[in-house]
Amino acid sequence: MFNTKRYLVVFVLAAFVILAIVPAAAQEEITLVVWDTFVRPAEVAMMDQLSAQFEEANPGVTVQHEGYNFDDLMLVLPQSLSEEGGPDVAQINQGATSMGALVQAGLILPLDDYAAEYGWRDLYADSLHARNSFSADGLTYGEGNLYGISNTAEVVGVYYWKQAFADLGIEVPTTFAEFEGILQTIKDAGQTPIVFGSLDGWPAIHEYSAIEHPFSDPQNIDDFIFRREGATFVNDANLQAAQKLVEWVDAGYFPDGFEGMDYDNATLAAFRNREGVMWITGSWIAASLLEDANADEIGFFVIPSPDAETPPYAVGGVGIPYGISANSPNADLAAEFINMVSSPEVAAQLLELGFLPAVAVGEDQLTEGTLTTDIVNAWNLISSNNRVGHYLDWAVPLDDINAALQELMAKQITPEDFVTQVEDAYVAAAP
Amino acid sequence: MAGQLDERGLENFQPSSTHRSQSLLARLTGETYLGRKAHARPYQAYLFILPGLLLYALFVLIPILNTLRYSFYDWTGFSEPVYNGLDNYTTLFNDKDFWVAIGHNFFFVIFSTILPILLGLFLTSLLSRRKLRGMVIFRTGLFIPYVMSPVVVGIIWRWMFAPAGPINQMLTTIGLEALARPWLGDFTAAPLAVGGVITWVQYGLCMVLFISGAQSINEELYDTAIVFGANGWQQFRYVTLPGLRQHILVAFVITFISAMRLFDLIFVLTNLGGPGKQTLVTSIFLYTETFRKNNAGYGSAIAVVLTAIILVVSAIVTRLQARTEAEEQL
Numbered sequence: 001m002f003n004t005k006r007y008l009v010v011f012v013l014a015a016f017v018i019l020a021i022v023p024a025a026a027q028e029e030i031t032l033v034v035w036d037t038f039v040r041p042a043e044v045a046m047m048d049q050l051s052a053q054f055e056e057a058n059p060g061v062t063v064q065h066e067g068y069n070f071d072d073l074m075l076v077l078p079q080s081l082s083e084e085g086g087p088d089v090a091q092i093n094q095g096a097t098s099m100g101a102l103v104q105a106g107l108i109l110p111l112d113d114y115a116a117e118y119g120w121r122d123l124y125a126d127s128l129h130a131r132n133s134f135s136a137d138g139l140t141y142g143e144g145n146l147y148g149i150s151n152t153a154e155v156v157g158v159y160y161w162k163q164a165f166a167d168l169g170i171e172v173p174t175t176f177a178e179f180e181g182i183l184q185t186i187k188d189a190g191q192t193p194i195v196f197g198s199l200d201g202w203p204a205i206h207e208y209s210a211i212e213h214p215f216s217d218p219q220n221i222d223d224f225i226f227r228r229e230g231a232t233f234v235n236d237a238n239l240q241a242a243q244k245l246v247e248w249v250d251a252g253y254f255p256d257g258f259e260g261m262d263y264d265n266a267t268l269a270a271f272r273n274r275e276g277v278m279w280i281t282g283s284w285i286a287a288s289l290l291e292d293a294n295a296d297e298i299g300f301f302v303i304p305s306p307d308a309e310t311p312p313y314a315v316g317g318v319g320i321p322y323g324i325s326a327n328s329p330n331a332d333l334a335a336e337f338i339n340m341v342s343s344p345e346v347a348a349q350l351l352e353l354g355f356l357p358a359v360a361v362g363e364d365q366l367t368e369g370t371l372t373t374d375i376v377n378a379w380n381l382i383s384s385n386n387r388v389g390h391y392l393d394w395a396v397p398l399d400d401i402n403a404a405l406q407e408l409m410a411k412q413i414t415p416e417d418f419v420t421q422v423e424d425a426y427v428a429a430a431p
Numbered sequence: 432m433a434g435q436l437d438e439r440g441l442e443n444f445q446p447s448s449t450h451r452s453q454s455l456l457a458r459l460t461g462e463t464y465l466g467r468k469a470h471a472r473p474y475q476a477y478l479f480i481l482p483g484l485l486l487y488a489l490f491v492l493i494p495i496l497n498t499l500r501y502s503f504y505d506w507t508g509f510s511e512p513v514y515n516g517l518d519n520y521t522t523l524f525n526d527k528d529f530w531v532a533i534g535h536n537f538f539f540v541i542f543s544t545i546l547p548i549l550l551g552l553f554l555t556s557l558l559s560r561r562k563l564r565g566m567v568i569f570r571t572g573l574f575i576p577y578v579m580s581p582v583v584v585g586i587i588w589r590w591m592f593a594p595a596g597p598i599n600q601m602l603t604t605i606g607l608e609a610l611a612r613p614w615l616g617d618f619t620a621a622p623l624a625v626g627g628v629i630t631w632v633q634y635g636l637c638m639v640l641f642i643s644g645a646q647s648i649n650e651e652l653y654d655t656a657i658v659f660g661a662n663g664w665q666q667f668r669y670v671t672l673p674g675l676r677q678h679i680l681v682a683f684v685i686t687f688i689s690a691m692r693l694f695d696l697i698f699v700l701t702n703l704g705g706p707g708k709q710t711l712v713t714s715i716f717l718y719t720e721t722f723r724k725n726n727a728g729y730g731s732a733i734a735v736v737l738t739a740i741i742l743v744v745s746a747i748v749t750r751l752q753a754r755t756e757a758e759e760q761l
Contacts, residue, residue: 075722078509101725105510199616200702257594259706260613266593399703399719407707410618429724 031062032333035077035087037320039067042287046353050341057340061333070320074098081107081325088328089337091320092148094131095394096227096431099147099323104138104431109324110145114335120149123342123359124318127386130226131394132321139431141394142226148321151342152350153358155316155379155388156206156282157302159289159371164191164277165299172301174308176214183253186277193253195276197261198409201402203281205392208405209315210280211248212241213389214305218313225390227430233396233423242408242415249409259410282316283375287354290371300374302382311385314378318358351376392422400425495738501731508727519732529733531708532716533740535622536691539712542626543633543690548682550630551637552675556667558638559645570642577635585699588628589615592700615701621709625700632696633689637682644678645671680752684745691741694718713737 032054038047044067051063066087068076074093080086081102092099092108102108115121121129128150135144165171168189173179186193198204213221216237223231248254255276261267271279272292280303289295302314322341324334340346347357351365356375360383366373382388392401401422408418477484502519504512523529558569576584591598592614599611614624652670661669694714697704703719704711713733721730 078507078725082509097723097725101507101510105507107509199613199705201705255594257599257613257616259616260592260594261616262589266595397719397724399723403705403707403711406616406705407618410706412618412707 029060029062030330030333031064032089032330032337033087034063034065034089034337035073035080036065036067036091036322037070037073038065039069040287042291042353043067046350046355049349050346054337054340058333058336063337078102078105078107081327084327086325086327088325088330088334089322090325092323093320094148094317095391096141096429097397099132100134100138100141100431102138102323103134103136103145103147107326108147109326109328109331110136110147111149111324111335111338112146114338115146115149118335118339120146120339120342123149124153125383125386128318128358128383128388131317131390140227142222142228148323149338149342150318150321150358151346152319153316153356153379153383154282154284154319155302155356155375155382156210156280156314157300157375157378158210159271159279159281159285160299160301161274161277162297162299164274168277172299173304175304176306179303183248183251187252192255192276193278194248195267195271195279196254196258197263197267197270198259198406199262199266201406202393202398203263203267204405204409205401206282206315207248207280208241208245209389209392210303211244212238213313213315214303215240216313218387218389221390224426225395227395233426234419238419238422239415242418245405246408246411246415259406283356283379284319286356286371286375290354295371296369298371300371300378302378311387312382313387313389314382315389315391316379316382317388317390395429396422396426397429400429498731498734501728502735504728504731506728506731507725508721508730509725512728515728519729520736522729523732523736528708528711528716529713532704532711532713535704535710535712536693538622539626539629539693540687540690542629543693544683544686546630547633547637547686548679550634551641551682552672552679554634554638555641555645555675556663556671559642559671570639574635574639576632577639579632581632581695582699584628584632585696588624588631589700592624616706618706618709621701621706625697625710628696628700629690629693633686636685640678640682641675644675648674676755677752680748680755684748687744687748688741691737691744 034047034051036047038044044065047065047067051065054063055061070093073091077087077090077092077098078101081090082105092102099108111120129146130142132148132150133144133146134141164186168185170182170185173182183193194207196203196207220231220235220237222228224233255261255270261270267279268285268288270276272289283300286300289298302312304312322338324331324338328334342358344359347359347361348365350357351361351372354372356372356379360380361376366376404413404418404421404425407413407421408415413421501512503514503516505515505518506512554573558566563569590596593599594613594616598614602608602611612620614620648671652674653666656666656670692714693712697710697712697715698718701710704715714737717730717733717737720726720733
């Protein structure tokens with residue numbers, strides 16, 4: 001019969017397929033899936049290099065690296081971690097909405113045992129580990145179990161064109177008042193003091209924090225971010241910072257039409273084309289600036305404290321940390337991967353590629369007068385003095401604070417309204 | 432005759448013995464040799480709907496019912512859902528942002544529905560009465576914005592509206608420097624700029640609908656109007672416009688629904704509804720609550736209310752449509 005013949009053919013084919021698959025599976029090839037925010041060409045090259053190193057050290061292991069932009073990763077991560085086929089290792093953003101929620105749902109592993117085994121606690125200061133820590137129920141931030149290890153660091157400060165400073169006779173400021181004096185000097189010379197665009201919302205957080213942090217008590221900001229008893233956004237430092245930000249807008253320290261400028265195109269281009277003298281943003285953009293031949297004509301400093309004696313207090317921290325999925329069948333291997341990418345040896349590689357490593361960098365690795373050196377020095381200055389600030393959006397939902405800042409700068413709301421509006425969003429977002 | 436059929440219906444239809452000799456298809460569908468469906472075995476029709484229905488249920492009905500269910504839960508989207516009754520709804524109706532967003536949706540109806548219908552009618556009056564050289568080119572060219580992906584449209588206009596972009600450059604060149612502004616970042620200009628883009632996208636649909644409608648209007652009506660001395664405007668007002676009533680209602684429903692669902696254009700143009708919350712619409716609000724603040728249960732409630740609004744308005748318009756249709760039959 002025809003039918004029997006057909007079944008036979010199907011059976012034989014199926015047998016072949018099964019026989020072909022089974023031996024391959026028996027060899028125990030392990031694929032370690034790594035998801036992070038490294039998508040720019042320089043970053044992908046860095047991850048390829050690290051993956052190859054890891055594969056070499058662990059025969060039979062393949063590292064599958066997938067980069068997503070920040071927003072996309074945060075969007076897909078919760079779903080992917082809770083289902084089969086998700087990442088073993090992933091970058092997990094600090095704060096309640098990302099790390100806290102994932103801990104609450106039991107989707108990521110506490111790393112304390114691994115930390116003890118590999119000595120991760122010694123990589124950088126405890127106050128920085130606190131940013132990657134949550135209580136086991138995911139409700140209390142800044143203490144308890146460790147859920148992530150960072151291999152990069154970030155510091156928000158001021159990029160400036162050295163030649164423009166020299167032409168105007170400006171020196172790197174040592175007090176906040178001096179910094180404001182510089183803004184006026186540049187403005188008087190008919191140039192734009194600060195390149196800035198608020199279309200995307202989030203860059204405004206850095207302008208605001210750059211003013212807020214120097215006038216704030218680090219203890220207050222720690223309490224606010226970690227939601228400790230009595231923490232509030234309603235205080236004089238925040239109100240003054242809001243007032244000053246509006247003053248800066250009125251004084252014309254930002255470019256005309258900054259409300260319509262985005263970060264990655266308009267603002268970056270404006271700074272590259274020297275349409276403004278300074279740019280307040282984070283160390284993450286250094287790698288992009290370093291693609292240009294004239295990068296070493298750019299310097300970097302953190303905004304000083306009101307008095308010259310107090311070391312600067314600036315937004316920064318360890319970069320988005322790597323964590324391990326609670327569903328990963330290869331958790332030990334994942335920990336080994338994290339150990340490698342956060343090691344001091346890899347830190348040297350990272351530095352060479354233009355990234356700011358989380359672990360301390362030795363003087364011998366730095367070349368005088370380069371942008372990288374300026375940034376490493378700025379990071380060392382705040383981290384060695386334990387004056388590393390926080391991103392507001394770790395505690396207040398990003399969209400709420402973005403909207404509030406845009407409204408503040410367009411004078412739709414008063415500085416007083418701004419402070420209460422952020423406080424309301426902060427309270428509403430309590431876990 | 433095998434089986435009795437009369438004008439009034441099939442109630443009295445009795446299948447006869449010859450019925451058995453009909454094809455399987457005809458028997459399954461209950462179709463007689465007269466080409467009419469019998470009411471005798473209605474379940475048979477469902478057999479044919481079944482495969483489609485299963486897919487529809489799997490990918491549309493079940494997710495909708497799930498959304499409805501989750502709207503009664505406190506749920507991050509990946510946590511264990513906790514039942515909280517009507518909490519999400521009471522929070523929603525007291526949420527200032529929700530009303531702001533709904534308000535903006537209705538504001539954008541002006542740009543998504545009213546202006547495109549007016550523009551569509553205007554273009555129809557220009558393009559439909561005379562034989563126009565290159566008609567196809569005009570029609571296609573004017574329709575293109577509607578066909579383009581909203582993300583592409585968003586990227587194009589984001590560039591056009593940039594502070595140093597073509598629109599401001601043009602204004603400066605012709606001496607209207609005072610009008611130049613950071614369009615998408617300006618609290619007054621942004622809603623209008625976004626609205627302009629929406630109109631630019633939507634008018635093409637209305638135009639194509641109306642042109643095709645105008646072509647089906649009986650020529651004799653125009654001839655009669657001309658005999659009675661009607662000028663161009665009067666022909667449009669008294670012949671074309673009434674003839675397009677149905678089409679206008681269809682255009683209204685489609686464009687109204689797209690105003691309510693507005694998401695992708697705003698996502699690209701003003702980053703989730705900025706500056707501040709000036710262009711925040713319900714879908715963006717839903718998105719940020721669900722995916723950026725991990726309030727999936729709350730997001731579900733927003734989705735349910737948004738769907739209800741769309742259904743109610745569509746139902747009203749469909750009623751209206753049925754009525755005009757009935758009037759036309761008279």
